[in-house]
Amino acid sequence: MVLVKKFLVFIVVLALLGSAMVTFWAYRPILAEGEQPIEFAIKPGSSVKSSAEQIAAAGVPLNPDLFHLLTRLSGQSARLKAGNYELKPGTSPLALIDQLVRGEFAQESIAIIEGWTFKQMRAAIDAHPRIRHETAGLSDKDLLAKITTDYKFPEGLFFPDTYLFAKNSSDLQIYRQAHALMLKRLEEAWSRRAPGVPYKSPYEALIMASIIEKETGQKSERNMIAAVFVNRLRTGMLLQTDPTVIYGMGDRFQGNIRRKDLETDTPYNTYTRPGLPPTPIALPGAESLAAALNPARSDVLYFVSRGNGTSEFSNNLADHNRAVNKYQR
Template sequence: MLRVVKILALLVAMTAIAAFAGYRYWESRLEAPIAVDEETLYEVPSGAGYHRVVADLANRGVLQDEWAFRLLTRLEPESIPRLRAGEYMLEPGMSGLELLELLGSDRVVTYSLTVPEGWTFRQMRAHLDAAPKLEKRTRDLSDEEIMALLEREGRHPEGWFFPDTYRYHKGMSDVDILRQALTRMERILEEVWEQRSDDLPFETPYEALIMASLIERETGAPEERREIAGVFKRRLERGMRLQTDPTVIYGMGERYAGRITRADLREATPYNTYTIDGLPPTPIALPGRASLEAAVDPLPGDTLYFVSRGDGTHHFSRSLREHNNAVNRYIRNR
């Protein structure tokens, strides 16, 4: 009887040792490095379950021991993260368990899309259409249909999208970017309008947005924005036409081929500030925050004219005579 007990005890001990060794081997397979030699992009498809993803990773050779990860669902199902659809960057040296943790996290691969200050909405749309990995929901829509989709039905889109760099991941759409840019512009315009000067020659935030777009298109020199705003302010106050070339270009639309002529300056369009009084009916570009701030806080002074020097800056003049001399110096001679 004692001999039988000893044998049974030995068998139990051997079984326990074997089970422990097997368990440790299983754990070692889960913790083994995945088989990638460089950063590798991997996508978890929408709706894909754990077993499907594990099988796919095994078929690609990323996971060497598919059985170990299938066994995980039986032995430790609570340790399996809920996988999330998206693109992930697999790193050399990461373990299979770290890979599962990654695929259940929000550390998806992201892309950037930059909308420069001064672009038009048409340029922004073309940029969205060309962006990789971004779902194109607006490609075949009109501007009016896009604004309706964004719950701004009847609003002209120009100027209403804040120029900035936006991050996105696969699965997002151009509508997501447009909505972010729209809500940012609305918020920033409201903030800037609250800080406006008391003696502006216009009365609404939308008019400030229009003014900011003119400033944005006239100069890229930060130190000039408020001075250009001051010129426009004084011209509006005196009933002088703004006579700013970017409005002529915007009114020409796709006909613009890089230069404007005297005939273009005389052509009556809703935007040509050589032929219309006051501000154009809508913005002509997407202004940044600095131009918005300049529009509501013009620099005091007595200048009424400016002309490009050809180096990105302008010469400002108080009189028409001084301005004509500057035009001769910087434009006609050039």
């Protein structure tokens, strides 16, 4: 009987020591501060045991049997999410389980720049090594059809911003996110538009915002640039803005715009055609959207670069010609 009691005490002590060791291990960082993060992936449909083995096989210094046991004891074994992850220094096994339950995938990012064309946006996305390229080989028209059927041309329909995504995410996810954000920002700007702005639809405001984006040297001048073009629309003047001509030239533009280019008619030549061009010419940011819909209260009709990034604005042609002579000739 004494031997049985001693054996039972031994078993209890052993269990307590084991529990203490597991507890200590569960809260101990897997990687020390200063060590390099380790990327790993869990395949869809993986069991807890298989998930633990995949993590260890990726180079994470983790005992897969202990991790399997800890996950079972935590009651989270049915909630682990498949995907691509990154183990950062300081993360404990318990914190890793929480990361897998929450689906906190390894984050990548891509910056879409204000004023880029859709062509430049596609090139940046196509070149990103951590994106799954499902749209490679699609025409712009076919790509747009996978995102929306409300528009026929993709230019201007994607908001320039920095987008976060899980490694190996589909490029369509980024396009859809950027398109949804542009529609949201455009709707917000449209709801706050000044009375009497000369647009028949939010899309026309988007076209104007893209012109303002390409014409603006100083951010503080956006509203004055907007006033010039809005006033020209109201009075029936030609917009006569070089960025639209350049856009219409496409690959023919080699860095210089000549008089011949200004006189060659295209749907985007605002020197030969009245009103707005048929589509945006770039991806405008929030400030250009706001300026297009809330131009400065001014009678200005002309502007010319001073050569230092700022512009000289004029209400009439005589003053404008004097400014051109002063700053350009």
